[in-house]
Amino acid sequence: MPTIAIVGAGSGLGQSIAKTFGSNGFSVALVSRTQSKLDALAAELGQAGIDAAGFAADVMDRPSLVDASARIKQRFGTVDVLEYSPAPHTPVPGITMASPLDVTVENIQPQLDYYLYGGITAAQQVLPDMLERGSGTLLFTTGAASLNPTQAAPEFANIAIAGAALRSWVLKLHQVTDGTGVYAAHVPLSVWIGTGGPETQPDTIAQHYWDLYTKRDGAEHHYNTF
Ligand SMILES: NC(=O)c1ccc[n+]([C@@H]2O[C@H](COP(=O)([O-])OP(=O)(O)OC[C@H]3O[C@@H](n4cnc5c(N)ncnc54)[C@H](OP(=O)(O)O)[C@@H]3O)[C@@H](O)[C@H]2O)c1
Numbered sequence: 001m002p003t004i005a006i007v008g009a010g011s012g013l014g015q016s017i018a019k020t021f022g023s024n025g026f027s028v029a030l031v032s033r034t035q036s037k038l039d040a041l042a043a044e045l046g047q048a049g050i051d052a053a054g055f056a057a058d059v060m061d062r063p064s065l066v067d068a069s070a071r072i073k074q075r076f077g078t079v080d081v082l083e084y085s086p087a088p089h090t091p092v093p094g095i096t097m098a099s100p101l102d103v104t105v106e107n108i109q110p111q112l113d114y115y116l117y118g119g120i121t122a123a124q125q126v127l128p129d130m131l132e133r134g135s136g137t138l139l140f141t142t143g144a145a146s147l148n149p150t151q152a153a154p155e156f157a158n159i160a161i162a163g164a165a166l167r168s169w170v171l172k173l174h175q176v177t178d179g180t181g182v183y184a185a186h187v188p189l190s191v192w193i194g195t196g197g198p199e200t201q202p203d204t205i206a207q208h209y210w211d212l213y214t215k216r217d218g219a220e221h222h223y224n225t226f
Contacts, residue, residue: 004083006018011037029076096158097156141188147220185221
């Protein structure tokens with residue numbers, strides 16, 4: 001049975017991606033900081049007949065991410081799909097938003113830890129195995145600002161910088177993995193999830209991820225509802 005690891009798995013998009021892949025025969029490894037929330041999400045997936053388990057880790061604490069990845073491998077074996085999408089819905093210590101005039105090295109660094117270094121660290125835990133096998137998928141989610149900084153409010157400046165850095169790395173990763181059997185793509189979401197019509201609902205957006213996984217087409221897929 002193939003396995004998807006969702007890093008930054010909450011009750012919104014994370015759980016919808018889990019349901020979508022799980023109902024297509026995947027086991028699901030859920031990663032976020034809060035074990036009790038992960039256990040509740042895994043139980044809900046279990047009720048739908050999906051083999052799921054939670055592995056607490058903080059993307060800002062890279063050793064914890066390495067440790068969670070080892071535990072995922074122990075429980076599920078090889079990871080076939082990595083999806084990276086943490087979102088600071090509850091406060092993440094050190095993370096603040098800043099407009100361009102307020103951007104400092106000090107308030108960009110935690111955003112880089114969160115998006116770029118966390119994403120690279122998560123990928124490094126599965127990529128060597130994927131390259132050796134010649135198969136695997138890596139999907140990295142960000143918001144609109146990583147693609148088009150002016151699409152977001154000025155206060156998103158330091159987030160936009162970090163998201164753009166992750167985007168840049170993912171597009172380069174796509175370039176070097178092309179033809180190896182490993183597929184890497186960036187998924188910028190221009191949407192306020194769950195706040196409007198069907199196109200904003202996490203279950204609809206999750207279907208987009210399934211299409212990416214099955215079609216493996218291109219380095220970037222902009223989901224745009226704006
Ligand atoms: N929500 C939106 O409107 C929106 C808009 C554009 C793009 N996006 C993108 O969509 C993805 C998130 O989807 P969602 O908003 O529906 O979120 P979600 O899947 O409901 O939840 C994301 C989860 O990330 C976890 N998280 C936060 N900080 C973390 C950390 N330091 N380490 C590990 N996990 C962490 C949180 O759990 P804990 O707090 O328990 O750690 C949270 O439950 C992100 O890639 C985001 O950039 C969202």
